[in-house]
Amino acid sequence: GLSPNTTYHFRIVAVNSGGTTYGSDMTFTTAANVVAPTVTTLPASSITTSSAQLNGNANPNGLATTVYFEYGTTASYGITTSQYGLGSGTSTLGVTATPTGLTPNTTYHFCIVAFSSGGTSYGIDQTFTTAGITPPGATTQAATAITSSGATLNGLMTPNGASTTAYFQYGTSTSY
Numbered sequence: 001g002l003s004p005n006t007t008y009h010f011r012i013v014a015v016n017s018g019g020t021t022y023g024s025d026m027t028f029t030t031a032a033n034v035v036a037p038t039v040t041t042l043p044a045s046s047i048t049t050s051s052a053q054l055n056g057n058a059n060p061n062g063l064a065t066t067v068y069f070e071y072g073t074t075a076s077y078g079i080t081t082s083q084y085g086l087g088s089g090t091s092t093l094g095v096t097a098t099p100t101g102l103t104p105n106t107t108y109h110f111c112i113v114a115f116s117s118g119g120t121s122y123g124i125d126q127t128f129t130t131a132g133i134t135p136p137g138a139t140t141q142a143a144t145a146i147t148s149s150g151a152t153l154n155g156l157m158t159p160n161g162a163s164t165t166a167y168f169q170y171g172t173s174t175s176y
Contacts, residue, residue: 004033035061037114038092041123049104049131049161054081056112056123059092063116069097071110075125086114105132134160 002008008030012023042055054069065086070077081097095112102108108130112123137158145152157166169176 002030004030006030034063034118036119036121037061037063037065037067037086037116039067039112039114039121039123041111041126043126044108044110044128046098047128047131049133050102051098051100052102052108052128052130054097054099054110054112056095057092058086058095058112058114059090060086060088060114060116061118062088062090063118064088065114065116067095067112067114069095069099069110069112071099071108073106073108075109077109077111080113088116102130104130106130133162136160136162136164136166138166 006029007027009025009027011025014021014023038059038061040057042057044052044054046053054071056067056069058065058067065088066083067086068083069081070079071081072078079099081099086093086095106129107127109125109127111125114121137156137160139156141154141156143151143153153168153170155166155168157164
């Protein structure tokens, strides 16, 4: 029940029928209270089809602390971002990481992780879903340069940010 980082004095006392004897004064200091970092996983932001900004807060609680995020398609994660030093302050700091190469229209789990000599702390699980790829736009326009044996087919295509191929189907019915 002693207080952390506190100096205490002590001595031995011996008592018998002949009297009381006191030993010399000695001191000891209890160890400092070592506390693991405090972390909070915050919602993801800037979500695209292939990336997202992971957000969190971490307080080193006075010990040199390293922080990173774990993420993956399940709460078992499996992927980690780069680790970086957060310092040894006592203030809560914002932490971000932006993994890339994510799969479109997929739900990902993530949490912040911080560790120091005081221990390792894990934030709660958060999820986000990457954006889906927008289908291309396609507008058929009137045929031109029509002859007895040919025609020029015209149309407009909008790729909407994805690699897109366009072609025409034609035939003597809507079965093409």
